[in-house]
Amino acid sequence: MPKPYSREFRDDVVRVARDHEAGVTVEQIAKDFGVRPMTLFKWLRQADIDAGARDGRR
Template sequence: MVLTRGDLIMAAPRKYPLELRERAVRMYRATGPKPQIKRMAVGLGVHPEALRSWIRQAEADAGERDDRLATAEREELAALRKENAQLRRANDVLRTASAFFAAQLDPTRPR
């Protein structure tokens, strides 16, 4: 297996634990009339925009929003982009090798 520069980059650690995110979204969904996100975020000790983002993502994952990709779709898109980049690199290598060997087989061909 060949490691590329992209394989060596590690994701940054999450600022808030996953359990806190899940609990915050559950709390938001469990309340009757929707509470103010800012007030709830202050009570949980998180940034309001972080909580708003978690709620939006949970709604997208549940199929309640069409303006965001679900988590599974986002992961699939990232994997496909990575595979596409690898295939482009492989094609470049094959193109270069093909030109090299063509030049070796036909020395009269202009370079």
Template sequence: MSFPRDAEGVASRSDGSHERSPDDACPRKYPLELRERAVRMYRTAEPKPVIRRMAEELGVHHEALRGWIRQAEADAGEPLTALGGACGR
């Protein structure tokens, strides 16, 4: 079923609720290139840098950087030990 859309692409239903189309995804706050570079910098650094300090130097939120690193570890099938995962506590 299709609902009429306003100028912003939001569909209005007869009950007053709204629905967004898949094309309305929010843009990423940080470019993919920055994310990839930050993860690469962290993974190749010895000793491992402090996440907060590295994030500050890159101009990103420390939790964003931590999440990118954790996701890269998960994608590579590595245990989540470097950032305080269950095995690293």
């Protein structure tokens, strides 16, 4: 069963991923925070949906 992450933790990781320096990959950021890259990609997609920047449909 996946371990639950707090909303604050997810928001912090998404913020770092959005503001990363050139040459730093999302995969590396995920590794640095101890989450799977696919998890971080899902969080980024959900953050876009929550902000209204992306449609909620696939």
